[in-house]
Amino acid sequence: MSIDFEIEGTLQPYLEKMIKNLPNGPKLVMQALSKKDWNKEDLSLKARVRRGELNFAVCWLEALGFAEFNSAGRQKLYSLTPLGHSAFEKFNDLFMDITEEEDND
Secondary structure, three states: OOOOOOOOOOHHHHHHHHHHOOOHHHHHHHHHHOOOOEEHHHHHHHHOOOHHHHHHHHHHHHHHOOEEEEEEOOEEEEEEOHHHHHHHHHOHHHHHOOOOOOOOO
């Protein structure tokens, strides 16, 4: 079942604020998923997100309703939801805004 969302309504300011506050990991994963669906291993490589951080990044996107996974045998195939595709098109500049992260070492 696919649900269509109208981003122009009251959802727009909420999504804009949430996307602005996303860490880099979920933004990089969104960029990768906007091109095609990926399994976890390839998604980590394509998005340039370490495997240990990938679950964290994907959880952000799943919580916002932007990403989902389907099980294909033993692998999970990650993809954008219809809302994820719409949000990526509408807020592309926010998803492309990757901030410099400080190392706390």
